[in-house]
Amino acid sequence: MKLSKMAIVTAMAAMVGSTPALADLVFPSMSYRTGPYAAGGIPFADGYADYFTLLNERDGGINGVKANVIECETAYNTQKGVECYESTKGEGALLYQPLSTGITYQLIPKATADGIPVHSMGYGRTSAANGKIFSHVFNYPGTYWDAASIIVNHILEENGGDVKGKKIALVYHNSAYGKEPIRTLEELAKKHGFELTLVPVDHPGQEQKSQWLQIRRERPDYVLMWGWGVMNQVAIKEAANIRFPMENFIGVWWSASENDVLPAGEGANGYKAVTFHGVGSDFPVFDDLKKHVIDAGKAAGAGDQVGTVLYNRGLYAAMLAAEAARTAQAMHDTKDLTPAQMRDGMEALKIDAARLEALGLPGFGPEINVTCENHGGPGLGAIQQWNAADGKWVLINDFGPADRAVIDPLIMEDSKAFAAENNIPERCN
Amino acid sequence: MSPDFLNFIETVLNGLMTGVMYSLVALGFVLIFKASGIFNFAQGVMALFAALTLVGLQTGQVPFAHLINAVLGTDVHNWGPGLPTVLAILLTMAVMILLAYIVEKVVLKHLVNQEPIILFMATIGLAYFLEGFGDLMWGADVKALNVGLPTGGSFWWEDVTRGWASEGSEYFGMYIDTLDVSAAIIALILVIALTVFSQYTATGRALRAVADDHQAALSVGISLRGIWVIVWSISGFVALVAGIMWGAKSGVQFSLSLIALKALPVLILGGFTSIPGAIVGGLIIGVGEKLAEAYVGPLVGGAVENWFAYMVALAFLLFRPQGLYGEKIIERI
Known part of the structure; x- marks a missing residue:
C-alpha cells in the first residue's frame, strides 16, 4: 500500500516535472477606489476583476492559464497612474487599461517604447484609432x-x-x-x-x-x-x-x-x-458570476454593483482583454503570452454575435473586427435612456454606426500630425 | 423692462444665492480660525463626513458594513428602514460633537503653543484621515440626500417676473432655485444664532475672549481646551448645514470635500476672523463670478468664474490685506 502511494506521488511529480510551468497571464487594473471619483472607479474595477475571477474559477483560466489581476490605486491622478504603470510593468503585464484620458496620454509613448499594449476603451486619444501610427494603442469598440x-x-x-x-x-x-x-x-x-x-x-x-x-x-x-x-x-x-x-x-x-x-x-x-455595451444583468454570464464568484465569496467588492453601467463596462473590458489573449494564444500557438504576442492578439481580435452568445453575453456589444489599420473598432453605439420609476437604464435602439465620412478624415489628420511631430513611420503597408 | 436688463437682475440674484452657499462653507473656517488661529484644512471634509453620516442614518446603513462583511464573512448592509430626518440630523450633530472632542483629545491637545503652520499641517492630516474613515464607514457610492427641502425652479417667481418684460418681447420669467432660497434663509438664521450666542451667552463671551487673547483668557480661568471642543462642535454643525445644502444639489459624494475651494476666495475677501465678512464676502464673490461668466465668459470662451473669484479676492488684498472685515494687524519692530 505504502509502495503504491509512493509510486503515485512519484509518477505525479514526474508528470509535473515534464510539463513546462505556466506563468499567470498578468492584467494590471489601474483602479481608483479612493478620491473624488471613487464612485465611478469602484464598479469598473469590480467588474474587471470579477470577470477574470469567473474565468479562473469556472474554466481554470484562459485556455488553462490563470489570469492574475494586479490592482494598483491611481485615485484618478495622472502622476499616480504613471507610478502604477512603472511599478507593475515588470510583473509581466500584458495589457494596460489606464481608465483615464490623462494617464492614457502619458502612457502612449511609454508603453509603445516598452512594447506593452494599451487599451483605452472609449476614452483617451481618439486618433489612436489609426493603427498605422499608434502600434500599441487600441480604443475599440468606439471613440x-x-x-x-x-x-x-x-x-x-x-x-x-x-x-x-x-x-x-x-x-x-x-x-x-x-x-x-x-x-x-x-x-x-x-x-x-x-x-x-x-x-x-x-x-x-x-x-x-x-x-x-x-x-x-x-x-x-x-x-x-x-x-x-x-x-x-x-x-x-x-x-x-x-x-x-x-x-x-x-x-x-x-x-x-x-x-x-x-x-x-x-x-x-x-x-x-x-x-457601446448592454445594460442590466439579464445575460447568462451573470448567472455564472453569481454562482462562481459572488455566492462563492470571491467578488472583488461587496457584490452590490453587479449589473450597474460601470460594473458592466469593467466586465466588458475584461472580456475583450480575455478574448484578445485567447486570440494571441491561438496565433502564436502558446498559452504563455508576452506583451508583444498580446498586442498581436488585440490587433487580430474578432468577436461576432455567435461568440458573444457563447460567452453568455448575447447582443451585449457590437461585433468587433480589429485590424492593423483600424484600432478603433467598429465605432458603433446605441442610446440608453433612464427610467426613474423602475430605477434602470433601457436601450432604446440598436447599435448603430457613426458618420465615417466625417470622422475618418479627422482621425487621419490628427494621427498624421502626431506621426510627423514624433517621427513615426506608417505601418501596415 | 427689457429682457437683457431682466437677465442682468437674474444673474445678480442667482449670484447672491450662490454666494450664500459659499458663505455656509466659509463660516466653518472663520469660526475655528477666530477661536484658535487654526486654518482648518479639514472643513470641506467635515461637511462631507457630516453629510455621509446623515444619509447613512437616514437610510439605515450599517456603518463599516464592507469591513464587517470582509472580516466576518457576513452580508449585512442595512439595519432597518432608517431614522426620520430630524432624528438623523440630531444624531449626526452628536457624531460631530464626538468628533470635535476626539480631535481636541488626540490632535490639538498635543499641539498647544505650536506654530500655526504645525496646526495647519495637522488639519491636512485630519482631512485625509477623515476622508478615508468616511469611505470605510459609509462607502464611496454617490448617495441621494433628501431632507424635505424644496428643490427646482420657482414657478411662482417665474410667473411674477414674466410680466415685468416689455410687451411683445420673448421673456420666460426669472429663474430662482427654491433650494437656494432655503439655503439663504437657513444661513440668515445661522448667522443670527451665532451672533446671539457669541454676544449674549457666557460661553459665547468666553469664545470671544479666547479669540481676542489666548493668554488673557487663560489667566481669567477660561478653559482653552473646553473652548476648542465647543468651537469645533459649532463648526461641525455649520459643516453639517453646508453638507446638507451642497449634498442636496449634487448627491453626497467624495467631491463634496472640494467645496472648501469655493470658500477660499470668500475668506480672502471677507477676512478670516469675521462672521459678517464671510457672508458679505460670499455675496460679493457669488455675484462677481456670475456676472463675469455671463458677460466676460462669452468673450474669452467661457469657464472664467473659478479663476475670476480668486482674481477678485487677490485684487482686494492689494487694498485691504486683512480682508473686508478682518482685524488689522500692526506689529511694531
Missing part, C-alpha cells in the same frame, strides 16, 4: 468622436433626418477630455446645418448655475454632455431644475451611470446617453 456622431445621428433620426436651424448645446468638462468632441461636432454642424453652442464647465463642476441660466435663456433644442464625476450629477439636477426636457439631454458614456441620475430622483427620468 469620443464616434460617440458625438452617434448622438447626432439619433437627433437626426428623431427629426426625420433634418436638423437644419436646430440649436444644440454642448456642456463639457473644461479639459482635454471634455473638448474631445468639439471638432467632430463642428464638422457635423457644418454638414447638417445645426447651430452649435459651447458651454464649458470648470473642474470639478459642483457649481453650474451660470451654465444652466445660459441654457435656459438660449433654449437649445438639445443639450449634449461630456462630463465626469460630480459634474454629471449637478448638470442633470440643474437640467431638471430648469425643466429642460430630459429626453433632449444626451450624455456621452462617461455621463451615464446610475450615480449620475439617482441624486436627481424623478427629475432625471428620460435622460439619455450613448453607450
